[in-house]
Amino acid sequence: MNDHSLVTAQAPRYAALLIDFDGVLRRWPASDDAIEIAHGLPIGSLRRIAFVPALLDQALAGRITDEQWREQVAERLRATYPGSEAEAAVGQWSQPCGQLDTEVMALLDACHPDLRLVLVSNATTRLARDLQTLGLSERFDAVVNSSELGLLKPEPEIFRAAFARAGVEARQALFVDDDPDNVAAAAALGAHGLRYRDCEGLRGWLEAAGVLRD
Template sequence: MPLLPYDAVLCDIDGVIRHWPAADELEQEHGLPIGALAAAAFAPARLHPAITGQITDEQWRTLVAADLAAHHGSKERADASVGAWSALQPIVDQEVVALLEKVREVASVALVSNATTRLEWDLERQGLADLADAVVNTARIGVAKPDLRVYRTAAERLDAAIDRCLFIDDTEANVTAAREAGMTALHYRQLEDLHEALSPLLNGSN
């Protein structure tokens, strides 16, 4: 039997496996400018503590609401908009899920995400909790991609050598860092990219 090209596949979650809807309609309903939620939530100084576990998901969302109240009106409206935003559900790409399930028959799989402390709960309710052998949530390990320690931690969780890992992410900086760590890496843009990257692994298992 031929040697498979990878022992482990490490996959980003948002932008690859699941895709969140735009908040435009929600913002309009709550009298906010388009983009206000993203500006408040994903400002690096606010997001980084949340994805490195310095603050909880609940604390992060409270700070987002406070920012919106300070810049765009009442606390009640800000709280309501963040509540509605927090209730949004992503679209899960079932074709990507199916590919990863096939991969798991021949190699280990880890989900690797810059996420808040809510990630595990989200994966459970979205039917993704059992998709991988390990979930590396940066809020639980204290560092976020593209820090090289994230990649090393993920490989260790799967007991895989760095150079036997394939890393998949939709953010170019994270892909570049994975290569610097010694992994093969795919900058994900569309499903065909994933099919092509995984074909040596899946075809080699036949």
């Protein structure tokens, strides 16, 4: 896949930009060391337990709520580290909702106003609350949340749902994600994908696609 040669004389006009949330638009701290140290947990234990696929995927697919997921994280931490303050650690860990990448948001603001923007995220049932807290509730034309659909990227049906909500065919859609498997899955359906690495790469790709304002 050539990220920077999207537009030819025969290429369709891109009508929608489908974009991932975590790892593209939203950033999290590099570590949780301070929380873990303060509550008697080993360094790295919060994410190691919270992000076990067998548990996390239940939350991302909507089989359990965000609250239930965090409760199970606390239970597993308490069982593994009985002398720790597991509940307090998970409570503090759960308070932030991340930070927006202002450079990426500025690029979205620089896109043509008729380009439909669709957020496509593997997320828990807390996504709507986080979007509201970050001031993004009205920013997207549609939000495709895995926990609402019961589908996870890179399953093809979640991308088909995103195309439908954007009101476009796959060939009219741009898709940006930091996970190469997700990009490959969207591209297999006909979308034009970019694996996100940095803002400058995204800027060049959007310019090549012809969707930034002059």
